[in-house]
Amino acid sequence: MPKINASTVAEHRAQQREALIGAAIDILVTEGATAVTPAAVGARAGLARSSVYQYFNSSAALLATITEEAFRRSNEALTNAMAAANGPVERVEAFFRESLRLGAEGAHRPTAALMSAGLPPAGLERLMELHLEQVAPFRDAVREIDIPDPELTADLIAGMLHTALSAVEHGTPLDTVTERTLTLVRRCLTPADSVIREPKQGI
Secondary structure, eight states: OOOOOSSSSHHHHHHHHHHHHHHHHHHHHHOOOGGGHHHHHHHHHOOOHHHHHHTOSSSSHHHHHHHHHHHHHHHHHHHHHHHHHOOOHHHHHHHHHHHHHHHHHTTTHHOOOOOOOTTHHHHHHHHHHHHHHHHHHHHEEEEEOOOOHHHHHHHHHHHHHHHHHHHHTTTTTTTHHHHHHHHHHHHHHHHHGGOOOOOOOOO
């Protein structure tokens, strides 16, 4: 039995599994999906390939786990951020702010790598399911706001988030992108009854 660096065998196994997932994600992002093999992941994590097979029996199993883990970790952060917000507009802002923070940390890179990895249809379908689950709280918040075409509005500002993430990825300071994006989002989410309308000019 390998040396245990934890108080229990279960904790030790959990630590090893976490180390393998972290190594697999690192390889995926830096080298691509085809490089994610049990041997490569074990080497990156400092474990023998035979040890890797105790947790993952194939490259496909590793990629499937990465898919789930990439979203789980981000979802926890997004859920916590939105739970601390009051009101639907504030929840949308919290979703955007936290998404951009995660993006600056590179949390979206595993998902982006998986999207271009040539996954089988079942893998791509699962990616889409997880994406829809992730954005559901944001879309629910938009629906609570008294604005025209909330579904379309949610689609449009989601595109704004994608562009903002790209800007952060290409080096624009996170604070600059976040504040400018939130300013635009607030304008899009202004309730219909609070819009100041210019008086009509007489003919």
